[in-house]
Amino acid sequence: MNLTEHASILIIVIPLIASFINIFLIFLKRTLCYPFFLLVLGICVILSIDILSTVISFGTLRYKLGGWTPPWGIEYVVDHLNAYLIVIVSSISFIIAIYSKDSIKKEIAKAKLPYFYSTYLLLTTGLLGITITGDIFNLYVFLEIASLSAYALIAIGEKRSVLASFNYIIMGTIGACFYLLGVGYIYIITGSLNISDLTRLLPSLYESKVTLTALAFFVVGIAIKIALFPLHRWLPDSYTFAPSAVSAFASATVTKVGIYVLIRISFTLFEPRFLTEITPLSNMLIWWSTIAIFFGSIIAIGQRDFKRTLSYILIAEIGYMVLGVSLGNKEGFIGAVLHILNDAVMIACLFMIAGGIFYRVGSRNLEDFTGLNKNMPITMSAFILAALSMIGIPPTAGFFSKWYLILGAIEAKYLISAATVVFSSLVNALIFFRIFEKIYFTKKEVIPQYTFRELPLSMMIPIIITALAILIIGFYSGEIISSIIKFTVPAGF
């Protein structure tokens, strides 16, 4: 069997089956669960890199599931955009799996650990499935797999996480329903569910009210799933009360995959002109995301809880990506796709640091961060790097995606959006430097005398990897754009 040929199905099937096997491992030997879990995710990373390199050298991959020819059978289609997302999702998943070893032990009961690993694998399966499939109904199935496992993972956090997860279920289900309704409408008028097939069929139906309704359902459904302000209410609570590893994993991947779905629906399922000329959607999304950036940043200032601050910053970051996607020019789109990667790494790093501080100090309150640099110098250095990237200080990665976003906004003559992006950078600077001041410049007398040292290695290494990745990605931005992102830009931009 040729591995490369089947890589796109293996990357889904392996974690899916592994998540069941993992539960049976409890009866065999409990201590095997974690190494097995890590091994599976490691295999996913290797497969994803294999897929990406195949796509870069040979172009789009197509895989017929069960040998059925599309549009009747399900087809997996991997182009540059999917491959890029798959690598991000599987790498983040693997890195945070390493991190979870020690961090999760403090947060949930030992008996529940194997179930955590299984659900985590299921979430990875769902996210990878969403990105890899070329069928809009199949995408819905994976969306539900991902969402259900995310609800479960969030609910195993601290006490209040159950309510947060419940809110998420309600909102998430509405979002999923809307998406499904969109799929239904499209199916009624075209009789097809295959994305490439639909790309061919839909243009003749652009004037139809049904198509418009379907689009509306898609967009609102996805907006809920990616927590686009003001549909963001589920996110801050969920990511604040969830276990640290889950917050880090979900914040870095779930919303990014949602953005991917938005890109697919907007530019592959429909043509760019449908969004700009026939419907006012792209104009609407620009203003919507500008508002999201503005309010996400503003609300973030007022938070005292570190993870909640990060959640609101994430909401603003989601606005960035939606903005870039909807600007309708090359620069904006490149900015958005580059920001998917940058934001995934930055936010994962920051949430892991938040988890690390919680692991040692037992608090997420910013007031308790005084003088932490004495005890955790390496973690705090990583924090500075991630925060600078969030603000957008060159040469960290965050600068480059912001650069393209601002350039795109100016190119598209949305100066207010450009100004909002700049404004949100300033707000981030305010937020993070306030925290730095607490950490670094507090008089010795008021610093609580913690005796702990740095984090355990299993938590340190992922933090260091992501922090260094921020720098490395920054320096290789041009390389990433010219070898991957350039090919994802929709025709006509």
Place this chain on the structure above:
Amino acid sequence: METIISSKPLLAIIISLIAAFLIAITGEKARNLRETWTILAAFIKFGIVVSMLPDIINGKVIEYNLFKITPELLFHFKVDALGIFFSITAAFLWIITSFYSIGYMRRLNESAQTRYFAYFAISLSATIGIAFSANMFTAFVFYEILTLSTFPLVAHKETEEAKKGARKYLTYLLGTSIAFQLTAIVITYNISGNLNFSPDGVLNKNAAPFLVTITFLLYIAGITKAAIMPLHSWLPAAMVAPTPVSALLHAVAVVKTGVFMILRVVFYIFGIDLLKSLDLGTVLTVIASFTIIAASVIALRQDNLKLRLAYSTVSQLSYIVLGAALLTPSGIKGSIIHIGAHAFGKITLFFTAGAIYVATRKTKISELDGIGKKMPLTMASFTIGALSMIGIPPFAGVISKWYLSLGALEANQLFVLVILTLSTILNACYFMPIVYAAFMKKPKYDDNFKEYSGGGIHEAPMFVVIPHLITAILTVLIFLYPSFFLEIIRVILANIMGG
């Protein structure tokens, strides 16, 4: 123009980064070794910078392409005459300040000295980085690094006041650079498609005048390090830092980086022709004139010596901006000479302020009566620095003032002459009373300073005194032998005025 490819610019930048690393790992326990790294790096850096000088004087340019981040954002270095002039000044004064720092910090038993020396070294890397940047993007990166690396130096004392000052410092410098400077850079790129510093300006001559004007104003507002009013108040706030920081960074490196960037923007982004055609030079002239006078007036009212010096810096920096804004050969000459002249004069003044603090713990001007008898060397240096600031021969300041006045005549801006005269009078008004009180008045007996009120000579330690003597003597030497300055300036002028 002949181009030499060499990694020297990169080495000059990296050497102090390496030093910062060594300083950090050496730590407080082996402090003599730690200080060795600083001194060693300072000398090597100066050596590398000077070694590039002969080629530059011969009209060559040294380039080094570090890497491309994206096709349009390049991380490139290019050493030209303007860059070498600024970097020699900064690198030379770093050597002197390093000795001074050691004396100052040890005598006062300051805490966190390792952090202090490490960030000091990083700041110098960033300063040289800006001097050698080949495009606006590279310069912007170093500009931000400089802000960030000087932040811990301003907050050094960790008191509420220090934190407040540092907060203001960061808000002004980082805030405006992101809000205005970055926006201006993006617009520049949007108009012209690249960000390279080019001797006749990179902006398209046919760009919409309105957009060009907005971009120009965004640059002026975004390069807050030049402390042009009304965005100057971070500089007085930064005076909470230890005096060596105020001396090198907030009289030379950081603020000069600001004016240096303004010169880059004026001559290498916009170009003389474009600014002349839109009359934007006059706009900048007016803003700078206002700053010169307003800052001097505020300086008059300060009783804290360092604050008075800070406002004097705000005023003097605008001389440099003013000279550039005149857009005439003599104006530019005066502007560039003043970068050096002010650097030597002002660092002398700050060194003496620090010396007074080290020897007597006094910070206020009203407490300085009769101090000239106790600290004759220090107050002699102070007098030289002050006279140079005012612009009296035989000190460096008079040369730049001379060329600035010529430039004003060439540009037919007679009001600038009035401003310069008025400012000279104001400078005299806020410096001479200090000199007078120090030498002529009788010391007041002060309960707060009993232990320092004894008779006889009571100078600061040699490490603190010798540096300000050296810079004071150099202030005289620059006046006597300005040919080094003029030689470099000839190359710069040939470059931007096209022969």
